[in-house]
Amino acid sequence: MDKQLISLNFESGVYICKIPFDLKYLAKDSRFGWTPATKTWNSSSNLHALNLKDAILESIEEDNT
Numbered sequence: 428m429d430k431q432l433i434s435l436n437f438e439s440g441v442y443i444c445k446i447p448f449d450l451k452y453l454a455k456d457s458r459f460g461w462t463p464a465t466k467t468w469n470s471s472s473n474l475h476a477l478n479l480k481d482a483i484l485e486s487i488e489e490d491n492t
Contacts (some may be wrong), residue, residue: 433483435476442476444468453482 431447444454445467454468455461457479462469470476 435479435483437476440471442470442472442479444470444479450486453486454479457482 431450432445433447433450434443434445436443442459443465444459446454451468457470458472458475459468459470459479461467470479
């Protein structure tokens with residue numbers, strides 16, 4: 428699988444995730460909300476951000492096996 432860039436930043440109390448379209452289920456399943464204007468997934472929840480981080484890391488591990 429090709430390498431794909433994922434970013435997760437925290438700005439002004441909001442976690443902002445940019446993720447490739449084919450991996451959008453990771454953000455969606457972590458309860459991030461889609462913002463069409465910025466084409467980002469967003470959440471103000473620490474728990475949602477931790478869930479997303481874990482999902483991303485798990486996805487990476489699966490790709491490396």
